[in-house]
Structure formats: C-alpha cells, structure tokens
Amino acid sequence: MTDRILVRREPNPLRTLYNILNYGGLAALVLWSSSGIEYLGIMQTARGTVEALLKGFVLPDTAYLANWTKDGLPYAIVETIAISIAGTFASALLSIPVALLASQNIVGPRVSKLGKVIVTAVRTFPELILALIFISVVGPGAPAGILAIGIHSVGMLAKLFSEAIESMDMGVKEALDSCGATPMEVLFRAMLPEVAPEFISYTLYRFEINVRAASTLGLVGAGGIGAPLIFAIRNRAWPRVGIIMIVMVVVVTVIDLVSGRLRKKLV
Numbered sequence: 001m002t003d004r005i006l007v008r009r010e011p012n013p014l015r016t017l018y019n020i021l022n023y024g025g026l027a028a029l030v031l032w033s034s035s036g037i038e039y040l041g042i043m044q045t046a047r048g049t050v051e052a053l054l055k056g057f058v059l060p061d062t063a064y065l066a067n068w069t070k071d072g073l074p075y076a077i078v079e080t081i082a083i084s085i086a087g088t089f090a091s092a093l094l095s096i097p098v099a100l101l102a103s104q105n106i107v108g109p110r111v112s113k114l115g116k117v118i119v120t121a122v123r124t125f126p127e128l129i130l131a132l133i134f135i136s137v138v139g140p141g142a143p144a145g146i147l148a149i150g151i152h153s154v155g156m157l158a159k160l161f162s163e164a165i166e167s168m169d170m171g172v173k174e175a176l177d178s179c180g181a182t183p184m185e186v187l188f189r190a191m192l193p194e195v196a197p198e199f200i201s202y203t204l205y206r207f208e209i210n211v212r213a214a215s216t217l218g219l220v221g222a223g224g225i226g227a228p229l230i231f232a233i234r235n236r237a238w239p240r241v242g243i244i245m246i247v248m249v250v251v252v253t254v255i256d257l258v259s260g261r262l263r264k265k266l267v
Helices: 013-035 046-058 073-101 109-122 127-138 142-166 171-178 183-220 226-234 238-266
Strands: none
Touching (some): 073 142, 073 226, 073 238, 109 142, 127 142, 127 183, 171 183, 183 238, 226 238
C-alpha cells in the first residue's frame, strides 16, 4: 500500500475575496427581497379553516364524484386532460419549425439568435396571463385554455427541441447533402428520425406539466377543474374541495407514472 502524500494548498486571497463577494451578495439579495414582504400574521379564522379542510379530506363529497353530468367532477377531469392533450399536441407541432429556426447548426449563428429571441419571448408569459388574453379573444371555456397551454408550451418545447438538434450527429445530414438530397429530404429522412425519440420524450414531459397547468386555468375561466375548485373554496364547501384535490392528486400521479415509463423506453 502506498502512502498518501498530502499537499497543503496555500490560501488564495483572490479566491477568498471572490467567495466573500458571492455569498455576501447572495445574502444581501435575500435580505433585500425579504424586506419587501409585508407579513400580516395568521388570521383568526385560520384554525377553523384548516380543521374544516382536513375534515373535507377525511369525509369528501363522493356524490360529486358520481355526478356524470356536465356539472360533475368526471366531466371537469376529462376536460382538463383534453385541454392538456390538445395544447401539448399543437405545441409539439408548432415547436419543430421554431426549433429549426433557433438551431445554430441548421440556420447559422445569426439567424439562430433571432430564433432564440422568439423562443424566449414566447415562454415569458405564464399560462394564466395567456388564458386571460385568449378569453378576451375566443371567450371563456376550453378553447382559451388550449390556446394558452399550446402557446406557452411552444417556448419551452422549442428550446428543448433546438438543443436536441444542435447536439445531434450531423454525419447523416452531410451524407445526404453530398448525395444531392433536397432540404426537405434531409429534414424528414435524416434529422427528424434521429431526434424523434428526444422530441417525444420532451413532449411527454411537457404533457405532465400541462396537466397541472390546465388544472389552474379554470380559476380564470379557461375550462378544466380549476373552476369548480375555486367555486367550492369561495363557498367554503370543504368536502367538495377535498374530493376535487384528492382526484387531482390521483390523476396527476397516474399520468406521471405512465409518462415516466414511456420516456424511459424512448431514451
């Protein structure tokens, strides 16, 4: 067994100063942000509300789950999943041309900068803001939720798609180019088949996120399970709140498990 030789490193003053400035700046930023929060304390009704909510989880409104009409919970769940599927599918298709525009190895560094700016601009606005905008355009309901989910997802999926394209092996593309293939032939026979598994994996992951996002869009009138949830909270119908949240947890968990297994098989 060979003996280890310990080498003592001399402290670097510049490195120490760099760490002090970094951690000091981070601490100052946290203190500054905390100073802008006005804490009013816990409300007097907090204990009763928490107890009623917990009682709603223990004794949920199962009759609402058995209501198969348009006003029932099953319809709201199906509408939420439908909004997620439609929005994710539309965004996956729209993200491909945007991702190509943002890929440096496809369009060059100058044009790709424009594409990256577009990708960043699209994903700047959250789904709730987009939902409020589209409600003013197409009215309240599921169409506004689909548009909000779809447009917001384009920004994230296009970013992930472009990173996959930029990291792909360009050998097949160069081989087809040397054979005189057209740009469309190169796209559909070389590029897309190579990155398709990653595209599908990213789309499934985004679908998981969109299911959660679609659950909140109903808060502003864009369809889904958020609308009955906010109405139940406002009316203090805690047993109904309990059954809605329990069903949401079950649905999201099942979708996560199924999507996770599919992504593992693809990648």
